[in-house]
Amino acid sequence: MPWVTRGLREGIVTTPYPRHPDGYGRSFKGHVVCEEKATGTEVAAAAAACPTGAIEVGAGGARLDRGRCVLCGRCCEVAPGSFHFQPGFETAALARPALVVPGREPDDGEVARAREQLRRRVKALRRSVYLRHVDAGSDGSEEWELAALMGPIYDINRLGIFFTASPRHADVLLVTGVGTSGMLVPLRLTYDAMPSPKVVIAVGTDAVSGGLTGGTYASGKGVAAAVPVDVFVPGSPPSPFGILYGILLAVGLVGQAPRGGEARPAGAEAMEGKGVAP
Amino acid sequence: MRLDGRLDWHDPRGFVRAVVKRSNEGARFCGLFASPGAGGTRLLAVLSHAGQLLTEATLVPEGAGGFPALTPAVPAAAWYEREIRDLFGLEPYGHPRTDPLVLPLRPGSPAPRPGSAKPAAPAELDTSPLPAHVQGEGVFTLSYGPVRSGVFESVEYLIETPGERIPHLRARVFYKHRGMEARFAGLSLADGTLLAERYEGVASVAHAIAYCSALESAAGAQAPPAAELLRVLHAELERVANHLDSVLRHTEGAGQAVANARIAIHKERLQRLRADLSGSRFGRGVVVPGGVAGPPLQGGDAVLGALGRLEKGIRGDLDLLMATPSFVDRLRGAGVVPPELARERAAVGPVGRASAQGEDLRSDRPYAAYARLGRVDVQERGSGDALARQYVRADEIVDAFHLSRQALDELEALGPQPAGGWSVDLGPVTGEALGWAEAPQGELLYLVSAEDGRLVRVKPRSASFHNLALFMAAFPTDIFTDFVFIEASFGLSIAGVAG
Numbered sequence: 048m049p050w051v052t053r054g055l056r057e058g059i060v061t062t063p064y065p066r067h068p069d070g071y072g073r074s075f076k077g078h079v080v081c082e083e084k085a086t087g088t089e090v091a092a093a094a095a096a097c098p099t100g101a102i103e104v105g106a107g108g109a110r111l112d113r114g115r116c117v118l119c120g121r122c123c124e125v126a127p128g129s130f131h132f133q134p135g136f137e138t139a140a141l142a143r144p145a146l147v148v149p150g151r152e153p154d155d156g157e158v159a160r161a162r163e164q165l166r167r168r169v170k171a172l173r174r175s176v177y178l179r180h181v182d183a184g185s186d187g188s189e190e191w192e193l194a195a196l197m198g199p200i201y202d203i204n205r206l207g208i209f210f211t212a213s214p215r216h217a218d219v220l221l222v223t224g225v226g227t228s229g230m231l232v233p234l235r236l237t238y239d240a241m242p243s244p245k246v247v248i249a250v251g252t253d254a255v256s257g258g259l260t261g262g263t264y265a266s267g268k269g270v271a272a273a274v275p276v277d278v279f280v281p282g283s284p285p286s287p288f289g290i291l292y293g294i295l296l297a298v299g300l301v302g303q304a305p306r307g308g309e310a311r312p313a314g315a316e317a318m319e320g321k322g323v324a325p
Numbered sequence: 326m327r328l329d330g331r332l333d334w335h336d337p338r339g340f341v342r343a344v345v346k347r348s349n350e351g352a353r354f355c356g357l358f359a360s361p362g363a364g365g366t367r368l369l370a371v372l373s374h375a376g377q378l379l380t381e382a383t384l385v386p387e388g389a390g391g392f393p394a395l396t397p398a399v400p401a402a403a404w405y406e407r408e409i410r411d412l413f414g415l416e417p418y419g420h421p422r423t424d425p426l427v428l429p430l431r432p433g434s435p436a437p438r439p440g441s442a443k444p445a446a447p448a449e450l451d452t453s454p455l456p457a458h459v460q461g462e463g464v465f466t467l468s469y470g471p472v473r474s475g476v477f478e479s480v481e482y483l484i485e486t487p488g489e490r491i492p493h494l495r496a497r498v499f500y501k502h503r504g505m506e507a508r509f510a511g512l513s514l515a516d517g518t519l520l521a522e523r524y525e526g527v528a529s530v531a532h533a534i535a536y537c538s539a540l541e542s543a544a545g546a547q548a549p550p551a552a553e554l555l556r557v558l559h560a561e562l563e564r565v566a567n568h569l570d571s572v573l574r575h576t577e578g579a580g581q582a583v584a585n586a587r588i589a590i591h592k593e594r595l596q597r598l599r600a601d602l603s604g605s606r607f608g609r610g611v612v613v614p615g616g617v618a619g620p621p622l623q624g625g626d627a628v629l630g631a632l633g634r635l636e637k638g639i640r641g642d643l644d645l646l647m648a649t650p651s652f653v654d655r656l657r658g659a660g661v662v663p664p665e666l667a668r669e670r671a672a673v674g675p676v677g678r679a680s681a682q683g684e685d686l687r688s689d690r691p692y693a694a695y696a697r698l699g700r701v702d703v704q705e706r707g708s709g710d711a712l713a714r715q716y717v718r719a720d721e722i723v724d725a726f727h728l729s730r731q732a733l734d735e736l737e738a739l740g741p742q743p744a745g746g747w748s749v750d751l752g753p754v755t756g757e758a759l760g761w762a763e764a765p766q767g768e769l770l771y772l773v774s775a776e777d778g779r780l781v782r783v784k785p786r787s788a789s790f791h792n793l794a795l796f797m798a799a800f801p802t803d804i805f806t807d808f809v810f811i812e813a814s815f816g817l818s819i820a821g822v823a824g
């Protein structure tokens with residue numbers, strides 16, 4: 048039985064995340080930090096160079112919308128004093144305005160409200176969590192990163208999280224892609240077929256805002272036009288860790304990371320109580 | 326290859342005769358592309374013969390409702406003419422089947438005509454179910470998709486079962502049509518690269534290379550040697566990743582749990598290595614017009630060591646997998662594409678190479694640094710089944726590692742500040758050209774035209790688009806039990822098909 052011995056050869060490959068940090072996750076270009084009150088010609092040039100128009104220069108300084116950012120790095124090259132990459136993958140947010148940095152007070156209120164509503168809704172999910180994926184016009188890379196979650200390295204089954212074929216058994220809808228005209232109806236039908244309470248995660252910058260590819264005669268500017276999105280996972284594509292963080296955030300197993308910081312695994316104990324095989 | 330808006334035929338009938346003649350003389354049909362032009366729509370046919378690209382072009386004058394179809398004489402043109410019908414509203418007269426392919430517009434809605442000066446209004450779609458292709462008693466249609474069970478790109482397969490006869494498969498790919506060609510128009514050359522990387526995201530590097538080499542030939546420039554080597558390195562790692570993805574889907578379908586887990590580990594490690602080299606798990610941002618963005622983020626012995634360990638692990642597992650009878654038996658005889666059919670439909674990539682169609686752009690129309698790097702022979706296969714395609718991929722993985730190592734070695738030899746640098750400035754490019762690359766899925770073409778450094782028309786043609794038409798024909802065996810293997814063995818990306 049050569050396959051059996053081979054299966055043992057690698058030892059433990061599975062990530063300790065979220066109970067413990069995973070060093071690999073820290074090696075990513077996670078997101079772009081925009082300094083407070085960034086102004087000047089360099090900043091204006093960076094905004095003009097951004098391929099997705101993610102940077103807006105206003106009176107109080109520039110603000111960068113991570114929901115539109117495709118991490119191309121141009122702004123960091125043009126205005127290194129104001130924009131720089133920060134490592135990490137805990138970049139998902141519970142409300143769309145929370146992806147805009149530096150943050151603004153009124154947005155913080157909205158984020159808090161969204162978090163509270165979601166928390167009440169997912170209270171019922173203190174059991175295994177079932178995911179259903181719908182591609183609404185991705186470039187195909189997001190599907191690779193989603194599929195990786197089922198592999199031995201991320202192994203989401205250990206957390207009591209499973210993919211399901213049937214929308215009727217699904218708690219969480221993961222949507223990839225810009226929201227093409229052709230997928231609006233199939234996407235909506237899948238959402239409607241899911242029982243309540245349900246949570247929707249927009250996976251990737253395309254799904255969050257249309258990214259670089261949206262806004263044509265056949266594509267939208269994100270999937271929120273078709274289904275109510277609860278969690279926004281930026282990235283082009285987001286890494287498997289980034290998606291995993293979004294899922295954990297959605298079901299309340301981790302707390303929201305402060306903008307640009309690292310999340311605390313608030314629900315680590317809850318996870319242990321979920322009847323997951325060790 | 327520079328084109329610069331050339332036109333060979335004023336009469337579309339002369340054009341058809343010329344294309345048919347070339348095809349009969351043994352040229353392989355690579356595609357038919359429409360572009361808005363002065364006084365109408367230009368049609369450009371591209372063929373390949375003995376390592377040369379051949380083109381024929383004609384103009385469909387404004388006001389004409391269509392053009393004489395090539396498909397009756399050149400079956401490989403079938404999907405191209407349907408695509409042109411959808412996107413340009415031109416009828417291919419004499420085409421045997423013209424139902425919508427990438428954009429099912431409501432009657433009366435204007436076609437978007439990508440590349441025209443003004444952006445098209447939002448399209449109104451008619452997504453009602455298709456009438457059964459085969460009419461008659463006992464005909465029923467099973468639909469699978471567009472939302473499929475598992476993590477898949479959206480596509481709908483319709484299996485029509487006409488009574489006792491062999492079921493017939495058709496695909497509806499328009500669900501995820503993003504209108505990408507229209508999105509290119511007006512972008513800067515640099516932004517065009519970012520978009521090309523997202524046309525078929527699992528083959529970002531190949532798309533960026535094909536797009537940038539089109540621009541480089543339009544500008545009459547060439548990427549410096551170090552850039553050509555780094556392009557090869559990233560393109561070959563991308564090839565291994567895609568081939569592993571195909572193996573992964575096979576092992577999943579065959580219930581080979583341990584093999585599946587091990588291949589998944591290899592693939593993840595490879596994606597991490599790609600990110601170590603470029604900052605992106607998909608090699609995005611590496612290729613730029615005129616060269617590459619800069620040196621690899623890591624180099625030397627660390628990368629060579631990682632490559633060596635990966636190759637050893639992958640080869641060991643693939644060798645064992647291909648000697649596991651319960652696996653091999655599932656693939657043998659599944660989804661046979663006989664060599665005659667592959668030739669008629671001008672199959673490309675591993676699918677073609679498993680059906681005795683050996684063309685590989687890396688050796689037949691070499692680009693980047695391929696002409697001077699050694700290759701490991703990929704044994705030609707002729708049985709055309711899923712197993713043959715799997716063997717081709719296994720050989721190509723060995724070849725890809727060999728190429729990657731050479732590219733790394735030569736890069737090291739050039740030192741940290743290579744002569745010629747990492748890129749050349751193309752300036753504000755004006756002109757039209759074809760670029761290409763051998764993507765993991767096969768021949769990838771880019772038709773690019775720019776004016777003063779702004780993109781006017783970009784038409785990518787993925788190998789996935791070209792081969793999916795053939796996928797429909799690969800089902801003389803049992804559609805229901807073999808589907809997953811046939812699909813996995815074609816290894817196509819729907820994003821690359823739908824556009």
Ligand code: SF4
Binds near residue numbers: 099100102111115
């Ligand atoms: S890194 Fe993001 S914000 Fe900066 S230029 Fe690129 S897309 Fe725009």
